[in-house]
Amino acid sequence: MHTVWKxxxxxxxxHVPVKMFSATEDKDISLRYIHKECGSPLxxxxxxxxxxxxVAWEEIGKGYEYEKGKFVLFDKEELDQLTEESSKSITILDFVDLTEIDPIYFQKTYYLSPDQAGSNAYRLLMEAxxxxxxxxxxxISIRSKxxxxxxxxxxxxxxxxxxxxxxxxxxxxxxxGLPEPGSVNDKELDMAKLLISQLSTPFEPAKYTDDYRQRMLDLITHKxxxxxxxxxPARQENNVIDLMAALQASIEAVQHIPSDPGPGLTGAKKGKTPAAGAGRKPAKTARSAPASAAGPAAVPVIVPKPKRRSPKTKETGS
Known part of the structure; x- marks a missing residue:
């Protein structure tokens, strides 16, 4: 690993001497602009x-635009003096619980390792x-920021x-465009909570992959x-008309049960608590497209057809 800060x-x-290393790396595939006529990179x-x-690099300085077209200029020495004192120290101000920090605040992660003879103090801080x-x-100040x-x-x-x-x-x-505060339908809420519980699982980072990057690598290899x-072509998504029917069908899809489960089944797995409203027959729906490569957790979008009050319903294909 390359040391980015000491x-x-x-x-x-x-005082704990440390070295800093980037904990993450950007694996985006970088594409360059090419002149189509001759194939040369721009x-x-x-x-x-x-x-x-x-303009050569040695002729370039930095400035701040305080009015349109008017700049105040800075020498490199002036900018260095602003960061010189704080750029070599990570000063801990407080100790708090991690759960008190909303994830919106986080930017980038780095690893710290002990430097010089700082192993004992490093281990002490870590264990405490x-x-x-x-x-x-x-x-902390990194690269003048x-x-x-x-x-x-x-x-x-x-x-x-x-x-x-x-x-x-x-x-x-x-x-x-945020919705106004208000109540939601209790039955729809129960169904949504059941669907969330069915899709809940321990976080396993290894099972998530960058599908776009893999497709791009395949395309590059073939070219x-x-x-x-x-x-x-990407599957066309349709608008959901009946929210309750869509929730019911989503739960059934997660549980690997057909839309018409047959006598004695209510759309929930045997032994599991039935969803709200699951005792009645679901609204007639069009068959959904096959599940994507994401596995059984992928919820299909289902467009219900208008409800009919006939005692018997017959499912039709799309």
């Missing part, structure tokens, strides 16, 4: 629109945090997660080999 954790009068040019010439169940809220951070124990390592400052998180009140490669 400094020390300080809490009280304790490059970005730093060009001054006034001087009409390319493990036994108290607390995490440290600290301030100051941010808050959460230090926690991850397996046998200290991990640090940069987090946004409160004024960097937009309030929910700015989100347009390199000069082979034709056809991508299946």
């Amino acid at each position: 400094g020390a954790i300080s809490f009280g009068l304790v 490059s970005y040019v730093r060009k001054c629109p006034v001087c009409d010439k390319e 945090m493990r036994q108290t169940g607390k995490i440290g809220i600290a301030k 100051s941010s808050l951070a959460a230090i926690r124990v991850l397996d046998e390592c200290l991990a640090i997660e940069t987090i946004f400052y409160p004024d960097e998180v937009r309030p929910v009140s700015q989100v347009p 390199i080999a000069g082979e034709e490669f056809h991508i299946a």
Whole structure:
């Protein structure tokens, strides 16, 4: 791993020298812009629109636009002085419970390892945090960017997660189109809760894959080999008309039970609590498309047809 930062954790009068390493990596497939006429990759040019010439890195400075077209300029030395004092220290301000931090605040995760002769202090801090169940809220400056951070124990390592400052998180009140507070249908709520319970499972990160990246790699492989490669069109999603019927059909699909379970079955697995309204026959629905590669947990979108009050219903194909 490449060291991205060196400094020390300080809490009280304790000083823990550490090195920082990125805990995650971006595996996005990078595509370049190509000139179609000759097949050459295009490059970005730093060009001054006034001087009409390319500008070398040594001629580039930094500035802040305080009015339209007006800038205040900074030398590299001035910017370095602003961060010099804080760039080598992770100062723990408080210890809190991890559950008190909403995930919206988290940015990027790094691993910390002891540096120089800091193994004893590193192990002491890690074990004290493990036994108290607390995490440290600290301030850190990485590449001239100051941010808050959460230090926690991850397996046998200290991990640090940069987090946004409160004024960097937009309030929910700015989100347009949110529904007004109100009550929901009790039967639909019971069905939705049952569906959530049926889809609930322990979190296993290894079972989730980047399907887009895999399809892109397959496409690249076929193109390199000069082979034709056809991508299946995405399944068209339809609007759900009857929410109760869609919930009932979704539960049945998760439980591997057909839409018409036959006499003696109510749409729930034997031995499980029936869903609200499951004792009556479900609304007549069109057959759903086959389940996707995501497995049985994938919930099909089902478009119910208008209800009929006839005592007998006959399911029709799509």
